[in-house]
Structures are given as structure tokens and as C-alpha cells.
Amino acid sequence: MSLGLLTILIILALILLLGFGVPVAFCLGFIGLVGVILFVDIRALYQLAEIAAFASTNLFMITLPLFIFMAEVVNIVGIGDDVYTAAHNWLDWLPGGLAISSVATCAGFAAVSGSSPATAAAIGAVAIPEMMKRGYNKRLAVGAVAAGGTLGILIPPSITMIVYGMITEVSIGKLFIAGIIPGIVLAFILSLAIGIAVKIKPDLAPRIKGVSWRKRLSSLKKIWPFVIVAFSIMGSIYSNIATPTESAAIGAAVVLFIAFFMGRLRLKPLHQALLRTISVTAMIMFMIIGGLMFSFLLSNLTIPHYVTQWVTTFSASRWSVMILINVILIIMGCLLDPMAILVISLPIFFPIIKALGFDPVWFGIIVTINVEIGMITPPVGLNLFILKGAIPGVTMKDIVKGSLPFVLILVLGLAVVMVFPWLATWLPGKMF
Amino acid sequence: MTQDGVLSFYEKLKKVNTFCASLASLILVFVTFFIFYDVFMRYVFNRPSIWITEISTYLLLYMTFLGTSYALQQGTHIKVTFLSDLFNLRAQRVITLITSLFALTFCLVLLWQTGKMTWLSVARRWTSPTMLSIPLIYVYSGMVFGSFMLLLTFVIQILLAFKGKMENEVHEKGEKI
Numbered sequence: 001m002s003l004g005l006l007t008i009l010i011i012l013a014l015i016l017l018l019g020f021g022v023p024v025a026f027c028l029g030f031i032g033l034v035g036v037i038l039f040v041d042i043r044a045l046y047q048l049a050e051i052a053a054f055a056s057t058n059l060f061m062i063t064l065p066l067f068i069f070m071a072e073v074v075n076i077v078g079i080g081d082d083v084y085t086a087a088h089n090w091l092d093w094l095p096g097g098l099a100i101s102s103v104a105t106c107a108g109f110a111a112v113s114g115s116s117p118a119t120a121a122a123i124g125a126v127a128i129p130e131m132m133k134r135g136y137n138k139r140l141a142v143g144a145v146a147a148g149g150t151l152g153i154l155i156p157p158s159i160t161m162i163v164y165g166m167i168t169e170v171s172i173g174k175l176f177i178a179g180i181i182p183g184i185v186l187a188f189i190l191s192l193a194i195g196i197a198v199k200i201k202p203d204l205a206p207r208i209k210g211v212s213w214r215k216r217l218s219s220l221k222k223i224w225p226f227v228i229v230a231f232s233i234m235g236s237i238y239s240n241i242a243t244p245t246e247s248a249a250i251g252a253a254v255v256l257f258i259a260f261f262m263g264r265l266r267l268k269p270l271h272q273a274l275l276r277t278i279s280v281t282a283m284i285m286f287m288i289i290g291g292l293m294f295s296f297l298l299s300n301l302t303i304p305h306y307v308t309q310w311v312t313t314f315s316a317s318r319w320s321v322m323i324l325i326n327v328i329l330i331i332m333g334c335l336l337d338p339m340a341i342l343v344i345s346l347p348i349f350f351p352i353i354k355a356l357g358f359d360p361v362w363f364g365i366i367v368t369i370n371v372e373i374g375m376i377t378p379p380v381g382l383n384l385f386i387l388k389g390a391i392p393g394v395t396m397k398d399i400v401k402g403s404l405p406f407v408l409i410l411v412l413g414l415a416v417v418m419v420f421p422w423l424a425t426w427l428p429g430k431m432f
Numbered sequence: 433m434t435q436d437g438v439l440s441f442y443e444k445l446k447k448v449n450t451f452c453a454s455l456a457s458l459i460l461v462f463v464t465f466f467i468f469y470d471v472f473m474r475y476v477f478n479r480p481s482i483w484i485t486e487i488s489t490y491l492l493l494y495m496t497f498l499g500t501s502y503a504l505q506q507g508t509h510i511k512v513t514f515l516s517d518l519f520n521l522r523a524q525r526v527i528t529l530i531t532s533l534f535a536l537t538f539c540l541v542l543l544w545q546t547g548k549m550t551w552l553s554v555a556r557r558w559t560s561p562t563m564l565s566i567p568l569i570y571v572y573s574g575m576v577f578g579s580f581m582l583l584l585t586f587v588i589q590i591l592l593a594f595k596g597k598m599e600n601e602v603h604e605k606g607e608k609i
Contacts, residue, residue: 016515017531017534018511018512019512019513019514019515019516020513020515020516020527020530020531021511021512021513021515021516021527021528021531022511022531022534022535023509023510023511023535024509024510024511024512025509025510026509026534026535026538026539027511027534027535029538029542030534030535030537030538033537033538033541045541045544045545046545046548046549048541048542048545048546049542049545049546049548049549049575050549052542052545052546052575053493053546053549053571053572053575056492056493056496056497056575057489057490057492057493057571058489058492059485059488059489061492062463062467062488062489062492065460065463065492065495066460066463066464066467069460069464236471241471241475242471242475245467246467246468246470246471249463249464249465249466249467249468249471250467250468250471252464252468253464253465253468256464271454271457274454274457274460274461275450275453275454275457275502277457277460278453278456278457278460278495278498278499278502278503279453279499279502279503279506279508280503280508281495281496281499282456282495282496282497282499282500282502282503282508283503283508283509283510285496285500286496286500286503286509287510290538335512335514336512337510337512339510340510340512379514380512380514
């Protein structure tokens, strides 16, 4: 059988099994196993044990449960509420001020949370009812939070980047730092778009009367937990005191201390938070184990090499390949969740972009923005589901229609980072 | 086993899974403070430890494998259904059964191979290639235990689904990150 046919068969098997509802982790692992038995050697199945042991004792992967745990405790403390109050007190004078402050809050909250749906849920729960109370258009309110929430994985820490770093062996610390500027740029573009939309159609968002300076300043007093946590994570990575793993532990420990001293640490919610953390961690770890098994099969059959060669001989320019990869990632984003996109696509895409001479760190940011877009595109968009669950009284139709314009804006942001790669590469270059 | 027998066994199994996940939670809290303490000692007193990093990686393995059957039970494992949505409910049940067998095969091979690895680590007295030189049986056996619990939970879930008694469908998307 030719390698081309084999590649197509494997991809078909993957689409079939995934589409018929085999959990992503087991699906990838199963195809890997069957492929190994058929085309390699049954004794090579032992690789599965090697992979499981390698992935689950990987020092960098400890970052994962620590950051998930931190985000859970951040929610217990209620940091999102206080930051939102401060943001909308300061930004109320802008057209669509409350929607813009939702985006700003998401961007800020992203600095203490590594997950997009967690960010959208935490901010949405405070911001959306507030906006609807003040007569904001429902769809604008929901869309702003859904889109703003996706910044959770672009602005460090980021669970997506941890998994990207694990699969591609790119430094997680560099990826984190690389996400900062694109994250701020995206937040700015989103805010600008909201401002322009409200200028054109003022009935989307009624103007709010000015807030007194006294109130503004006093709202700042409440955000100290946020400042401490964000500073302890980013500061420790950037100043090289700690590795990303250690900064995750610092972040989680600091939030726990804060929760304890604010008297908000109760045993039962903490236990629930821990159970959710363990459950999500095990899920992602299994997805990585399955993904690595799949990847082992591919590289054993030299498929990544074959596809890379095929792509480089047939395409006109490396940018047309890059654009094609982005289109595929966006389509995958409509159907799959971020982790699944990473573990499925990177074994094939990453060798291609390396062969074409693209910067691996920059590509990490591009992939991250792509999966962000995937989080607000139907039918499978995690942020859409989480908002439906978190906000009573909004329909899925409102959420989807409200998010759709923001998909275009995020694509614009993606294009900006592609045209100006230094947005992602400048800061990490300064770091080491 | 009778239908009710399977159900009551699943109830017990759920308790065991939750206990394992709680144990993993406790480990996570310890790891958090171990690493925090390590950075503190290194940065403030310039006294790095030799064991915290290594032990933490082993504990990650325990967290993963103690939590995996709980994740299955809670329906956290992510899946999509864009193809099976095209079929009617009856056909979907058959599809679910078949796809479950695929997933089950993976768990079975995982148990088999990690079992083999653990057995080898005993027979050949493997220890970690570090200053601690921990006998690797203590690390690898965690994988065997976790894979076994995963397999068991999976089998019981399939049995219940096959007999149509899955009272609360665990197949919905669970928590997402």
C-alpha cells in the first residue's frame, strides 16, 4: 500500500471514529494501537506503556493541574467580580463601555486563569446580567464575553500552550511570554470593534452616567488579590526566579493563602474544586497519551515526513501552506475542542511549519488564536456552551448570533499577528 | 449478574472512584506546597532540594491514574458526535456500543502493557536513574491500578448502557476547560 493511500485511510478512520463518538483520547490511542499491530509489530505495543509513563511523569505537565487548580480557587475567591467592578467604573465613559470593560476584565482575568471557558464563565456571570440590567443589547453583551473569554488561553498562563509545548517540545515559558502582546492587541481590537459598532448603532448600548472619582478609586482597593496573583505568576516566570511549573505552584499557593485569609476557603467547595481539577487533568493527560500513541504510529510510518515533502513540492509559497493550515484549524475548531485539535493536528502540522522555516513559538500563538476562534464557532464551541449554562435566560440562538461578528474580529486579529510576527516573537526574544 | 446486581456494584464502584480522586486531590495539594516550598528555599536560602522535583513527577502519574476512572464516571472525557447525530436513537445505541468496544480495547491494551512494564521493573529491579534511585515498581504500579479501575468502570458502564438502564446519561459533555 502506498504511503499516500495509508495517510488518507488513517485520516478517514480518525474522522469516522471521532464522529461516531469515541472519546478523543481513546480514539487516538485505539487508531495508534491498531496501526501498530497492522503495520509495525505487535511487540511495539509496549510503546504505549512507555508513552504513558513518559507523559504522566513529565515535569512540565505538573503545570497543568496546578494552573487548573489555581483557576478553580480564583473562582472561589471571586476575583472576577471585583476586577469587573473596577473595570466598568473606569471605562464607563466609552461608547459600549460596559461591553469594553467585559473584554478588558477577561484580558485581565486571563492573567490568573489558563482556560477560556473558565474565563468566560467567571466574567459572564457578573458582566452579562449587569449589561442586560443597563439596557445593553443582549447579543452584544453575550458576544463580548464569549469572545473576550477566549483571551484566557492567549494571555498567560495558558493550558493550551502547556499542551502545545508538551507535544512540540517548544519552551512553555517562551510561549507564555509570547502570548502577552498578541493578547493585548486582540483585546484592543475587540474593544475598538465594540466602540465602533456602538457609535454606528447607539441603541446597542445606552450611555451610562459618569462615575465619581471617589468610587473609581475605591473600586481599585478591592483588586489587590488579582494584582498579587497576576504579579506572582508573571513576575516569577519573567524574572527567571521560577520555571513555569514552579510559577504555577506559586500561583496556586498564593491564591490558596489569599482565599484562606479572606475567610473564603471552605472545605466542601475546595473539595469539589479539587475533584474537578483532577478529573480535567486526567482527561487531558489521557488525551496526550492517546495523541502521542497516534503520533508514534504516524512517525513510524514516516507520514509527517511524507506529508511535509508533498506539501513543499506542490505548493507555490510557504504562506499559502500557512493559510491552508489556518483554514483547516478553523474548520477543526468548529467540530472539536482545543486539546483535541492540538493532539490531532500538531503531529502533522508541526513538522511542516518547521520545514518551511516558520518560528515554532510564533506558530504556537497562531494555533492558540485559531483554537480561540474555535471556541466561539458553532456547532461545538466551548465558550458558547458554558455561557448557556452560566447565564439564565439567554438562548443558544442569542449566544451564537452574538458571537458570530466577533469570530470575524478574531480572524482579523489572527491576520494581524500573522502579518506582524514580531508581536509574538519580540518579547520572548528579550527574555533569555 | 442480575441487572440490579450490576447497578448496585456500579454504585459501590463510584464510591471507590470518588475516593481515589479525593486521594489524588490531596496529592495535588501536597505537590502545590512542596514545589512552593522548594522555590522558597532555593531563592531565599539558596538550598535546593534533590527530591521534590522528582517526587512531584511521580505524584503527577498517581494523580492522573487515580483520577482517570473518576473522569470517565463524571463524563469528563471529551467526545463529539457529529456523525452519530445523523442516525435515529436506536441506531445510536448500537453505534455507542460498538464505539465503546473500541475505547475498551484501548484500556485493555493499556492495562496489559503497563502491567508488563511493572512486571519487568520488578524482575529486573529497575530504579530511577537519579540520586534517589527509587524502585520503579512503586511508580509503575500506579498505572496498573489506574488502568484496571478505568477498565472496570468502562465495562460496568457498557453493561448498564446495553441493558438500557443508564439512569443519568453520562455521555453528555462533561466539564470543559
